[in-house]
Amino acid sequence: MIRLQTEPFEPGALLTGFCAGRNETGAVVSFTGIARASSGAVRTLELEAYPGFTDVEIGRMAEAARERFALQDLIIVHRIGAIAPGEAIVFVATAAAHRREAFEAADQLMDYLKSRAPFWKKETGPDGSRWIEPTERDLADAERWDRD
């Protein structure tokens, strides 16, 4: 399931729901990303998506990961709109027969979401607003998965 939403979400509830009723899943790995205040430099984060494009691109990527890591299931919930520091911004969970696949798939999905997913991100703080682009680290992280 892939969902973009403006409302806050509770990661624990998502994980509980995702784990429920699984008899053949040996491993669930989850990741929760939380908006950082960066020592007061960020008061609000604003995330813009292109409905009908962003969700489709993420879906394409999710399907590739599902195949590559033989996932049984996955969930991606991503906030859009205004997000305050301390709020969860992204939740990813993967289910597989064994832990290695579940870990690696979650890792790859997050690297993709952090640097290549079609979002535009603006930080507003005491010194005004600025649009953010992926860091060198984010780009290098995503490239790890292109090699094999």
Add this chain to the structure above:
Amino acid sequence: MARVLLFGRLGDIAGWRERSVDPLPATLSALRALIGAEDARLAEALAAPGVQAAVDKVLARGEVALATAAEVAFLPPMSGG
């Protein structure tokens, strides 16, 4: 007629994020020139490296004929979530 959408910094620079263009120019580069014609800062931002376009929600590679397009979006470098 088509809807033209600007995302991220492009929308801030232009002061609009969506407008109708009628008639729609024949090609992507002609549309880029049209919306940049009245706004030098926007023209410069549209020409910046990494700015992509999507025609009817499909990423355009290079020059594209717009013909029956209903929606064209200009996308600055994506920042991820």
